[in-house]
Structure formats: structure tokens, C-alpha cells
Amino acid sequence: MDPSKKYTAIHYHSYLELDKILGAQVPRSGKFEENPAHDETLFIIMHQVYELWFKQIIHEIESVCDMFRDEKLNEENINLAVLRLKRVSEILELVIKQIFVMETLTPLDFLDFRHYLFPASGFQSLQFRVIESMMGLREEDRLTYNRHSYKIVFTEEQKEKLTKIENGGSLFELIEDWLERIPFLKFEDFNFLESYKSAVEKMLSDEEAAISATEYLSPKMKNMRLTMLGSTNTYFKQVLSEEAHAEMQKKGEVRLSYKATLAALLINLYREKPILTIPYNLLMEIMNIDELLTTWRYRHAQMVMRMIGNKVGTGGSSGHDYLAKTAEKHKIFKDLHNISSLLIPRSELPDLPIELEKQLSFYYSHNSR
Ligand code: HEM
Known part of the structure; x- marks a missing residue:
């Protein structure tokens, strides 16, 4: 650090910009009624806390995408990617649990201020859409919203941002490229x-x-x-047939390329080989995130059922019915989950040639024999 730039002391309050954050809970019911609805503060804080966590999730996924976007991916970074994705999983675990806090708002108390929210809706959460798109959810995979694009609720600038993410290589595509580059599918005579x-x-x-x-x-x-x-x-x-796989891809039954699927299968089958352990952990973390996002969608849909029954949402969707359908439809890494159907018991696994064994092991473990 430049010694002439001596750092100045800072106070907790100003470092965290608490004036801004704590001044940002303004119940809308207070604008129309003498006394604001008591529970609206909880409703606002819940959403704000989510948006803060969404920001952190984007920060982590973006950094992981950048690592994989680099043609010369530094192998040491894969473990860092695993750690960051693990952080995302932990945050998702936390925000799923937070739904219990939201559910302390009773349906009747919600009605004290729900009518003031129209047409605002979680549907307009740009950050949630950024997370989904960065993970790899494509426009054509999405459930349509009253036959409109999900982007209809956003400004031109926000739409451009989402399109750029969709076209810029999502985590799905980057992982697919990386899997396709993994050696060992063919090794000398093997x-x-x-x-x-x-x-x-x-x-x-x-x-x-x-x-x-x-x-x-x-x-x-x-x-x-x-x-x-x-x-x-x-x-x-x-x-296992390339032609059949291409056919299934055409029909939209699988998305991951044939080569990437084989590499993911190899990693899963031989995950105990030291060189494949970290790639295996990476695939596990990605699947965890995908699964936790699905769990969040289910959990949110259940909460919505309890809160508003079968009423339509303030954003204009069919409400619970729409949300429950997104849970399955918006899952992104189905092909990685499906690898489990191709696994065979360890006892049936073909032995690897000794040279390949060496390549998949730590240098010293083979030299010390
Ligand atoms: C009383 C609590 C809540 C109710 C009744 C509720 C209701 C709904 C409804 C009905 C929708 C469907 C869109 C619409 O027609 O409006 C929706 C979407 C959504 N909500 Fe909530 N919500 C609640 C709390 C939350 C919280 C705390 C979050 C956290 C950020 C959230 C995030 C979202 C997101 C991201 C969507 C879009 C989902 C998608 O389209 O895949 N909601 N919500």
C-alpha cells in the first residue's frame, strides 16, 4: 500500500452505511393510514435481507464463472470455486429457513397491507433472475408468464443486462466446456x-x-x-450412443453434451482418484445449489398457498400453481443429477491401466512405492 495514503479511522455505523440501510424500511400502509400495518416492517425486511443475500450469491457465482471463462483455467482455482459455491449453498440453506420467519405473518394480518403492494411482486426481482440466468436457465426453458417473456416487467436497461448474461456463457455452459476439456476419456490404449x-x-x-x-x-x-x-x-x-444422445438433445430431453456427460460419468465413477476428487466436489456443489434453488421454489410456493390460498399474485400470475410448476421446470443441471442412473457398483468398475492410475494420483503416492 502507498504509505502516503495513510488510512483513516472509520466508525462501525458509517462503515456499514447504516443510515441508508436502516432508513430504508418505509411501510406503504403508513402513507394511506394513520397507523401503518404492524407486520409490514417484517415483510419489507424479509425481502431486503433476501436481496442482500442475492447480491452476495451473484458476487460468488460471477467470480466462479470468471475463473472458468479464462481459457487457461488455473487448476488451483477449482478448489477456490468449490469453496465459493459451498458458500452459496450455505446462504441458500439459510434463506430457505427464513421462510419460517415470513410465515409468522398470518394471512389475515397480510391482508392489512397486501392491497397497497399491487402490482409489485417478487416476479420483479432482477437479482433473482440474474442468479437463475447466471446458473444457466435459458429463456426457452422458462415457464411463460401469461404468455409473455419473463423480462416484460423490467426496464430496457435491465432487459439488456439479462440478455447479456444469457448470451455471455452461463455456469452451465462454462462447466460443460470444462468437462469437455477433461482428459482421461482416452488414454493410450485405454x-x-x-x-x-x-x-x-x-x-x-x-x-x-x-x-x-x-x-x-x-x-x-x-x-x-x-x-x-x-x-x-x-x-x-x-x-451411451452418441447418435441417440444427439436425438435426445434435439427433443430437449437432455441438454449436456455427449462428451461432457461422459466426463461427468468418469468423474463420478473414479471420484476416489486424487486428481478427480476436486472436480467431483465441484459437480456436487453445483448440484447442491440447483437442488437448493428448487427447494426454495417449493418452499416459497407452499408459503404462498398458506398466505393467499389460490388467489392470483400481485404480479398477475396464477400464484401458487405457477410457482409450484417453476420448481421442477426451472431446474438447470438435471443431466448432472441423472448421472446417478448410469453408475455401476465399484466392484464392476474396469481397472485402469497403471500409467493412467499414476496420472490420476498424487505424484508422491506412486513414487514412494
Ligand atoms: C407473504 C409473503 C409472500 C407472498 C404471498 C408471495 C407471493 C408470490 C407470488 C404469488 C408470486 C408469483 C408472481 C406473482 O403473481 O406475483 C411470487 C413470486 C416470487 N416471489 Fe414471492 N411471496 C412472498 C414472499 C417472498 C419473499 C420473502 C421473497 C424473497 C425475495 C419472494 C420472492 C419471490 C420471487 C423471486 C418470485 C418470482 C418467482 C418466479 O417467477 O420464479 N417472495 N411471490
Whole structure:
């Protein structure tokens, strides 16, 4: 630091700009009635606290996106990304719990000031939309709002900001690129896909033999189990064929590219290999955030049902019905969650060639042998 720029002392109050923050709770009911509705302060503070946390979440996700946007991603940064995403998960856990505080507002007390809010709505939270878009929710994935774009409630400047985020590479796209760059899918004579396919075939044919040989199932039950096993086999074949994957992508059934899906599968299967542990943690954190956002949407929808029943929202949507539908529809990393359907037991995993084992381990663990 420049020694001539000696820092000055600062007071807690001014450092935190508390005049601004604590002066920002102005109940609207107080403008129209002699006594403002008691519970409106809680309603305002709840939303403000959320918006502050949204700001922190954006700060963290943006920094993680910047790390992955850099072509020469510094490998050391991946752990930092994991730590920052973990922070986002913790914040989301916290804001989900906060809904209990919101629910101390009773529906009847809410009616003391709800009519003054029209047409304001959480629907107009720009920061919430920024989080969703930065994570990778595309305009075409969204539930339409009275057949309008979700952006209709924003100013031109805000719309541009959202479009820029949508076009600028979301966390989904950056992670997909990074997964596609992960080596090890092919290593000298080793081909991950081929050896994995053989392992799946062996596992399924062992299961078929076990079902056919057992004395504990009736012929009818055996047939049923064998048919089910046949569908599992078809599922594996479908997912592991590049052409079938491209077809599913076209129909919107999967989003993650074929290569990225295989890399995510490799990371999941061999996550104990030291080099893959941090990438595995990264995928876990992303899935946690996606899941927590879904949980928040469900929890918020439930609260809305309790608060206003089936009334339409102040923002003009169908209210609870619309919100409950967003919970499933707005999930972003479904393909990463779906990797679980492709996992096979550790005992069935193909052994890796020794040279590849070395590459996936810490330098000293192989040299010390
Ligand atoms: C009494 C409490 C609340 C009620 C009754 C309520 C009601 C609603 C309703 C009905 C909607 C759908 C849009 C509309 O038609 O208005 C909505 C959307 C939303 N609300 Fe709330 N809300 C409450 C509290 C909160 C809080 C504390 C937050 C925190 C920021 C919040 C954030 C949002 C967001 C982000 C949306 C948009 C969701 C989406 O479109 O995916 N709400 N709310």
C-alpha cells in the first residue's frame, strides 16, 4: 500500500452505511393510514435481507464463472470455486429457513397491507433472475408468464443486462466446456467408453443369469424382472450412443453434451482418484445449489398457498400453481443429477491401466512405492 495514503479511522455505523440501510424500511400502509400495518416492517425486511443475500450469491457465482471463462483455467482455482459455491449453498440453506420467519405473518394480518403492494411482486426481482440466468436457465426453458417473456416487467436497461448474461456463457455452459476439456476419456490404449460399456454388459448379463437361476422367484416374477432388466439395458445403450444422445438433445430431453456427460460419468465413477476428487466436489456443489434453488421454489410456493390460498399474485400470475410448476421446470443441471442412473457398483468398475492410475494420483503416492 502507498504509505502516503495513510488510512483513516472509520466508525462501525458509517462503515456499514447504516443510515441508508436502516432508513430504508418505509411501510406503504403508513402513507394511506394513520397507523401503518404492524407486520409490514417484517415483510419489507424479509425481502431486503433476501436481496442482500442475492447480491452476495451473484458476487460468488460471477467470480466462479470468471475463473472458468479464462481459457487457461488455473487448476488451483477449482478448489477456490468449490469453496465459493459451498458458500452459496450455505446462504441458500439459510434463506430457505427464513421462510419460517415470513410465515409468522398470518394471512389475515397480510391482508392489512397486501392491497397497497399491487402490482409489485417478487416476479420483479432482477437479482433473482440474474442468479437463475447466471446458473444457466435459458429463456426457452422458462415457464411463460401469461404468455409473455419473463423480462416484460423490467426496464430496457435491465432487459439488456439479462440478455447479456444469457448470451455471455452461463455456469452451465462454462462447466460443460470444462468437462469437455477433461482428459482421461482416452488414454493410450485405454478407451473409457468402451471399457465402461463392457462392464455394464457384464453386470447386466450377470444379473440376468442370477434372475434365471434363482429358485425364489416364480416363472412369472422371473419374466417380469427380466423384462425390467431389458429396459435398463436399452436405457444404458441409448444414453451411451452418441447418435441417440444427439436425438435426445434435439427433443430437449437432455441438454449436456455427449462428451461432457461422459466426463461427468468418469468423474463420478473414479471420484476416489486424487486428481478427480476436486472436480467431483465441484459437480456436487453445483448440484447442491440447483437442488437448493428448487427447494426454495417449493418452499416459497407452499408459503404462498398458506398466505393467499389460490388467489392470483400481485404480479398477475396464477400464484401458487405457477410457482409450484417453476420448481421442477426451472431446474438447470438435471443431466448432472441423472448421472446417478448410469453408475455401476465399484466392484464392476474396469481397472485402469497403471500409467493412467499414476496420472490420476498424487505424484508422491506412486513414487514412494
Ligand atoms: C407473504 C409473503 C409472500 C407472498 C404471498 C408471495 C407471493 C408470490 C407470488 C404469488 C408470486 C408469483 C408472481 C406473482 O403473481 O406475483 C411470487 C413470486 C416470487 N416471489 Fe414471492 N411471496 C412472498 C414472499 C417472498 C419473499 C420473502 C421473497 C424473497 C425475495 C419472494 C420472492 C419471490 C420471487 C423471486 C418470485 C418470482 C418467482 C418466479 O417467477 O420464479 N417472495 N411471490
